[in-house]
Amino acid sequence: MTGTARTWRALLVGAGNMGRVWARTLQASAAAELVGWVDVRGDLVERVADELALDDLWLDSDLGRALAITRPDFVVDVTVPSAHYAVTLQALRAGVPVLGEKPMADTMEHAREMVAAAERTGLLYMVSQSRRYNPGLLALRRLILDETGPLGILSSNFSIGARESGHRLEIASPLLLDMAIHAFDAARYLSGADPVSVYCEEFNPPWSWYRGSACATAIFELTGGLRYTYQGSWCSEGCHTSWDAEWRAVGPHGSARWRGGDDVPIAEIVVERGGFLPVTEERRAGDTAVPPGIAGSLRDFLTALETGTTPMGACGDNIKSLAMVFAAIESAAAGRRVSCRLWDGA
Ligand SMILES: NC(=O)c1ccc[n+]([C@@H]2O[C@H](COP(=O)([O-])OP(=O)(O)OC[C@H]3O[C@@H](n4cnc5c(N)ncnc54)[C@H](O)[C@@H]3O)[C@@H](O)[C@H]2O)c1
Numbered sequence: 001m002t003g004t005a006r007t008w009r010a011l012l013v014g015a016g017n018m019g020r021v022w023a024r025t026l027q028a029s030a031a032a033e034l035v036g037w038v039d040v041r042g043d044l045v046e047r048v049a050d051e052l053a054l055d056d057l058w059l060d061s062d063l064g065r066a067l068a069i070t071r072p073d074f075v076v077d078v079t080v081p082s083a084h085y086a087v088t089l090q091a092l093r094a095g096v097p098v099l100g101e102k103p104m105a106d107t108m109e110h111a112r113e114m115v116a117a118a119e120r121t122g123l124l125y126m127v128s129q130s131r132r133y134n135p136g137l138l139a140l141r142r143l144i145l146d147e148t149g150p151l152g153i154l155s156s157n158f159s160i161g162a163r164e165s166g167h168r169l170e171i172a173s174p175l176l177l178d179m180a181i182h183a184f185d186a187a188r189y190l191s192g193a194d195p196v197s198v199y200c201e202e203f204n205p206p207w208s209w210y211r212g213s214a215c216a217t218a219i220f221e222l223t224g225g226l227r228y229t230y231q232g233s234w235c236s237e238g239c240h241t242s243w244d245a246e247w248r249a250v251g252p253h254g255s256a257r258w259r260g261g262d263d264v265p266i267a268e269i270v271v272e273r274g275g276f277l278p279v280t281e282e283r284r285a286g287d288t289a290v291p292p293g294i295a296g297s298l299r300d301f302l303t304a305l306e307t308g309t310t311p312m313g314a315c316g317d318n319i320k321s322l323a324m325v326f327a328a329i330e331s332a333a334a335g336r337r338v339s340c341r342l343w344d345g346a
Pocket residue numbers: 013014015016017018019038039040041044063078079080081083086087101102103128129130131165166167178
């Protein structure tokens with residue numbers, strides 16, 4: 001799966017829904033070996049390891065003890081967002097690089113400290129933005145780079161009524177904190193631009209089964225004057241979009257769209273102007289094969305460990321996507337447009 005020459009020993013932290021997916025991905029990887037699994041709920045990690053027939057690894061409820069006993073090459077942090085800060089700092093202080101789940105942290109202060117800890121220790125802390133590893137998103141990006149030209153308008157629509165479980169049902173801004181980060185990060189990836197400011201409203205329809213706001217609408221300004229509009233709902237049943245959202249991107253030479261998932265993105269590029277409407281030609285991107293989802297981020301992380309290169313998702317870059325989340329939450333609370341430059345404390 002990777003071009004790495006050696007096998008890297010992984011300590012997995014968090015045995016909830018996504019922890020199980022990571023356990024299977026690490027197991028399936030030729031470049032990684034799962035040597036231990038930690039969850040504050042020791043009974044849970046034992047039950048889940050048993051269900052997955054993982055009997056040859058260290059199971060623990062205490063991260064410090066597991067780090068000392070298993071001596072891993074890296075930690076995979078799949079805990080709840082409010083625990084990412086403590087888990088990441090503990091691992092980095094113990095001299096162990098971290099591949100952590102999105103969102104990086106539960107506050108910008110914590111995220112800035114996590115970036116500072118990675119810089120101080122000289123260790124890699126990468127956030128797994130798994131939805132970047134999607135052939136369709138890569139194809140859309142290529143159409144933007146090669147066909148539409150630099151974007152002036154970008155929009156995405158996410159609409160899924162999922163009966164989620166775990167922390168999402170209880171936190172204040174489940175859509176913005178736990179799901180919208182995927183779209184915000186993709187907007188940065190597609191445009192190559194950095195966030196400047198945002199106006200956002202978040203709300204919870206009467207029928208929502210989430211305690212916090214499951215819906216939001218946001219207008220971002222990004223560098224170069226790009227406007228990115230986000231429309232999201234995690235409690236809309238029927239007429240679902242894909243989990244990647246539906247995208248439309250507009251540049252000086254034409255438009256591109258992608259419905260997410262397996263949909264093949266297309267661009268319509270102007271070949272003749274002069275009439276009331278332009279004459280356009282359809283374009284598609286070439287091959288954009290990539291290991292999908294978390295397998296892709298694991299590959300990038302291990303390649304970076306081996307080569308010393310900076311991977312996509314390195315914390316110093318990913319914090320800009322997180323800043324979009326917290327600026328949107330702040331804007332919704334304040335009822336006004338706010339700055340997104342939270343990653344440097346502005
Ligand atoms: N990339 C994706 O597509 C994707 C999909 C789902 C979830 N996620 C992310 O994965 C993370 C986990 O989500 P989930 O659905 O598995 O949540 P979950 O609530 O099902 O499980 C989280 C687990 O973390 C454990 N935990 C909490 N604090 C801990 C600590 N300090 N040390 C050790 N364990 C601790 C909990 O006991 C629980 O078992 C979240 O950040 C979420 O946003 C990503």
